Amino acid sequence: MSGELLRAEGIGKHFGGFVALEGITMSFAAGQLTSIIGPNGAGKSTFFNILSGALTPTSGKLHFRGRELNGLPQHRFVHQGISRSYQITNIFPDLSVHENVRVAAQALTVSYDIWRNRARLTELIARADTALEAVGLLAKRGELAKFLSHGQQRALEIAIALVSEPELLLLDEPTAGMGPEETKDMVALLERLAEKRTVLLVEHKMKMVLGLSKRVVVLHHGRLLADGAPDEIRSNPEVRRVYLGQSEGYG
Amino acid sequence: MTSPSSGEAVAKPASSGLGWLLEQRVLLSIAVLAVLPWLLPSQALAVNVLIYGVVVMGYNLLFGYTGLLSFGQAAFFGAGAYFTGIAIGRYGVPWFAAVPIAVLLSTCLAALIGIVSTRTRGIYFSMVTLALAQLVYYVALQASSFTGGENGLRGFTVDRISLFGLQVNFLDPVNKYYVLMAFAALAMWFQSRILNSPFGAVIEAIRENEQRARACGYNVERSKLIVFMLSGAISSLGGCMLALHLSIVPLDILHYQTSGMIVMMVLLGGARSFFGPFVGAATFLILEDVISVWTSHWQLVVGTIFVLFVLFLPKGIWGTLLDTLRVGKARP
Numbered sequence: 058m059s060g061e062l063l064r065a066e067g068i069g070k071h072f073g074g075f076v077a078l079e080g081i082t083m084s085f086a087a088g089q090l091t092s093i094i095g096p097n098g099a100g101k102s103t104f105f106n107i108l109s110g111a112l113t114p115t116s117g118k119l120h121f122r123g124r125e126l127n128g129l130p131q132h133r134f135v136h137q138g139i140s141r142s143y144q145i146t147n148i149f150p151d152l153s154v155h156e157n158v159r160v161a162a163q164a165l166t167v168s169y170d171i172w173r174n175r176a177r178l179t180e181l182i183a184r185a186d187t188a189l190e191a192v193g194l195l196a197k198r199g200e201l202a203k204f205l206s207h208g209q210q211r212a213l214e215i216a217i218a219l220v221s222e223p224e225l226l227l228l229d230e231p232t233a234g235m236g237p238e239e240t241k242d243m244v245a246l247l248e249r250l251a252e253k254r255t256v257l258l259v260e261h262k263m264k265m266v267l268g269l270s271k272r273v274v275v276l277h278h279g280r281l282l283a284d285g286a287p288d289e290i291r292s293n294p295e296v297r298r299v300y301l302g303q304s305e306g307y308g
Numbered sequence: 309m310t311s312p313s314s315g316e317a318v319a320k321p322a323s324s325g326l327g328w329l330l331e332q333r334v335l336l337s338i339a340v341l342a343v344l345p346w347l348l349p350s351q352a353l354a355v356n357v358l359i360y361g362v363v364v365m366g367y368n369l370l371f372g373y374t375g376l377l378s379f380g381q382a383a384f385f386g387a388g389a390y391f392t393g394i395a396i397g398r399y400g401v402p403w404f405a406a407v408p409i410a411v412l413l414s415t416c417l418a419a420l421i422g423i424v425s426t427r428t429r430g431i432y433f434s435m436v437t438l439a440l441a442q443l444v445y446y447v448a449l450q451a452s453s454f455t456g457g458e459n460g461l462r463g464f465t466v467d468r469i470s471l472f473g474l475q476v477n478f479l480d481p482v483n484k485y486y487v488l489m490a491f492a493a494l495a496m497w498f499q500s501r502i503l504n505s506p507f508g509a510v511i512e513a514i515r516e517n518e519q520r521a522r523a524c525g526y527n528v529e530r531s532k533l534i535v536f537m538l539s540g541a542i543s544s545l546g547g548c549m550l551a552l553h554l555s556i557v558p559l560d561i562l563h564y565q566t567s568g569m570i571v572m573m574v575l576l577g578g579a580r581s582f583f584g585p586f587v588g589a590a591t592f593l594i595l596e597d598v599i600s601v602w603t604s605h606w607q608l609v610v611g612t613i614f615v616l617f618v619l620f621l622p623k624g625i626w627g628t629l630l631d632t633l634r635v636g637k638a639r640p
Contacts, residue, residue, distance in 0.1 A: 109523065135525030147523075149516035160509045164525035167506040169534065175506045221525065 062087040062255055063108070063139075063225060068117035070103050070279075077103040078279045081117070087224070090251035092258045092266040095276035096299060101259045102144065104276065105229050108257070109141040110134035121225070135164060140223035142214045144230045144259070150203035154194060157202050157213055159185040162220040188220040192246060208239030212246065219250070226256045232265065244269060267291060275299075333582045334500045338493050341586070342486075348590070351481045353597060357590045358488050359549045362495045364573045364585035366542030369499060371571070372579030373508070374535050375515030376426075379434045380441030381570045383421065384540035386562035387414040388547025390448060390455055393557045397464030398454070404469075407491070407548045411541055417444070418540025419533070426532040438564060445562040461557035478552075488549045495545050500582065502538060511535050543570075572614050578624025587626040 061084050068081040078100045085091055093101050106112040107119070110131035119126040121137055129137070149157045162181045167173065175181075189195045192212040197205060202213060211231055218226060231247065232240045244265055250256055251269070260266045266273060267287040275283040275296050283293045290296055341361075345354040367381045391410035395401040401409065425436040448455045455461055469478050469487065476483050502508050510531050513521040522528050551557050560566065569592065577588020595613065599606040621628050 111523070130527070132522050132525050132527050135523070141523060143520075143523075147517060147520045149513055149520060151516055152512060156509070160513045160521075161524040163506050163509065168510055168526060168531070169507055171502050171505040171507045171538075173506060174504045175509055176504065178506065217520070217524065 060087060061085070062122060064120040065108075066118045066120070068104070068107060068114045068119065070100075070107060070112060071115045076279050078107070078114075081276075081281055083274065083281065083284060085225075085255065085257065087255050089271045090247070090256045090258060090269060091272045091274060092260055092270040093274045093276060094260060094263070094266055095282070098278075099276040100279040101276055102229065103279075105141070105227055105257075105259055109139060109227050135221050135223070138224035139227065140218040140221050140225070141227035142211075142218045142229055142231060144233055146207070146210045146214060148202045148210055148213055148217065150201070152202060153198065154200050154202050154205065154213060155182075155185055155189065155198035158188050158216045158220050161185075161217045162188070165221055185216075185220055188216040191219060191249070192216045193242070206239075208235055208242065211235065211239075211243065215246065215250075224255060226250065226254055228256060229259045230261060231258070232260070232262060240265070334493070334496050337496055337583050337586070338489070340583070341489055341492060344590075345482070345485055348594070349597070351485060353593055355481070355485055355488060355553055356593050357586060358485070358492050359546050359553060360570075360573060360589035360593065361546075361586035362492050362549060363543045363546030364570055364577070364589050365495060365499055366539045366544075366546065367570050368574050368579060368581075368585050369502065369511075369542065370535060370539035371574055372581070372584075373503065373515065374511040374532065376532065376536070377434050377571075378425070378437040378536075379564065379567050379571070380421065380425075380437030380439075381539075381543055382562055382564065382566035383441035383444040384414050384418055384543040385547045385550070385566060385570070386444065386448065386557070387417050387540075388544030389551040389557040389561060390461060390547075391544075392548040392551040393461040393464050394454060396466065396551075397461070403466050403552060407545070407552075410548050410551075411544050414544030414547070415537050415541040418537045418544075422533045422536035422540070426529060426536055438567070441562070441567060442564055445559075445564070448559060448562050455559075456557075458559055460559050461551075462555075464551075465555040466552050484553065488553060491545060491549050495542050496582075499542060503582070507531075507534070572610075574624075576614065576617055576624055578627025578630070581624070581627045581630055584624050584626035588624060591625060 063085040065081055065083050068078060070078040081104060093104065095101050103112065107114050110129060121139060126137065149160065152160070159181055162184045163178070167178065186195060186198065189198055192215050194209060194212055194216060197209065202210065205213060215228065215231060232243050235243060247256070247258070247269060258270065267290070270287055273285065273287055273290040274281070275290060277299050282299065283290055283296050341358060344357060345351045348354045348357065363385045370376050370378055388410050391413045392406050395406035395409050396403060421437065421440045425433055425440065428436050449457055467479050469476050476487065478484055478487065510526055513524070513526065514528055514531055518528055550561065573588035573592045574585055575588070576591045577586065578584030592610070595610050596606060599609045603609070617624070623631060
């Protein structure tokens with residue numbers, strides 16, 4: 058499917074008197090990697106939380122594949138085809154690596170079934186393994202998730218989001234807290250993911266974003282500052298002033 | 309869809325004979341319970357272990373596996389007992405029909421309490437369950453024409469039961485034990501079913517990380533309500549067993565002290581372990597039995613032992629033993 062996948066119309070979010078987001082209108086096409094950047098407090102995470110249903114916008118509308126998402130509870134977003142990862146590692150620490158992904162895979166089919174044996178649902182088991190293979194964690198499938206390294210936990214987080222075969226994958230700073238080696242692996246993984254599906258990325262590491270994305274959206278103080286191809290963003294004087302100048306050489 | 313064969317290939321390798329046996333937690337548990345009357349000092353104690361074991365096992369589903377600390381489980385234990393007694397004594401329902409009716413009604417009670425309490429979290433959940441369970445206690449106290457009030461429920465005696473045309477003297481302690489053990493076996497089979505099912509994975513995911521479970525697409529509130537009802541249903545079966553066993557229902561079993569005792573039993577035995585509830589119930593009841601012979605302040609001693617357990621054996625007796633033997637580690 059090509060064309061428009063997700064459209065945000067005048068999205069705003071207020072926390073009491075504080076305006077976190079104001080009048081964000083943009084459209085995301087299917088099948089490309091878009092990055093959202095901006096200094097701390099720009100509203101990136103708020104925007105992300107709205108896109109994944111964790112927050113309800115104060116104003117504006119969200120359309121996904123032509124369907125309005127407003128008012129949908131968060132757990133229904135995955136069922137619509139939107140899946141996310143978190144900035145701070147958010148996994149099931151005391152479950153095995155494989156079970157972390159398998160339990161996410163079954164959400165779309167057999168959540169409330171108490172009569173079948175989950176060890177016999179081989180299709181789900183296989184799907185979880187496919188997702189683990191995609192992020193390079195298949196060898197660790199039997200270990201408890203809490204014993205993985207930080208980088209591996211970040212990859213596991215992506216596998217959890219990936220296993221529902223989302224049409225839109227939202228990744229919130231997948232390289233947060235990673236060293237250079239781990240970041241390199243993650244970038245390679247993101248490149249592979251972007252080949253097949255629509256990915257929306259929130260990132261801090263500037264160079265990485267510009268190299269990776271087809272399109273970059275810049276937020277600043279809750280408003281849309283710039284939106285375009287990486288080259289346009291790089292040469293945009295406004296963006297250079299608020300963001301690039303201060304983080305040159307960052308990441 | 310992937311071909312089933314690739315799923316088989318990555319599934320657990322075939323277990324050895326011993327491994328297979330250790331996987332059969334229901335059969336192993338039944339085997340232990342079957343010889344319990346000969347392991348414990350008295351048969352009366354064994355029956356109590358059976359009854360409280362089932363009650364605590366139901367509670368373990370809620371507390372151990374889902375991570376919801378309820379202080380109101382006595383409500384369902386008591387409801388099972390009262391409904392069984394009232395059905396038999398007042399309405400003349402035969403015992404084998406009274407038990408499922410009582411479990412069903414108790415599950416409805418669990419739905420009511422669950423709808424209110426599962427909307428809250430953490431300490432608020434504990435307090436709401438405590439308060440609502442006390443409400444049930446006071447209802448039982450006040451509705452004395454139905455429940456016998458302070459004196460407890462009397463006037464129903466199951467002395468003789470017919471099993472497939474066979475008349476069994478239910479007053480004989482050995483017969484009684486094995487009939488009640490059949491109920492315990494049923495409860496264990498059901499609990500094991502739940503834990504092995506996809507829904508069993510959902511409750512573990514909620515315990516591990518509620519926010520992530522929701523982001524994975526699970527309706528966390530509904531799942532909590534369902535597990536609250538399942539837990540209440542299993543614990544209420546323990547109440548039915550108590551009513552059949554004693555032929556009276558003491559009002560005390562609805563009191564919050566019973567809820568506290570259930571929490572202590574699950575922690576002594578080991579939350580999140582299948583057989584732990586029975587070990588915890590046995591430990592608590594044996595301690596009570598032995599120490600109350602020496603001193604009337606047995607609760608002081610049991611309390612001290614409990615605190616030592618929480619401090620030094622947080623996984624309980626059975627949980628620690630399993631860890632030491634490295635059994636059950638492979639289980640997801």
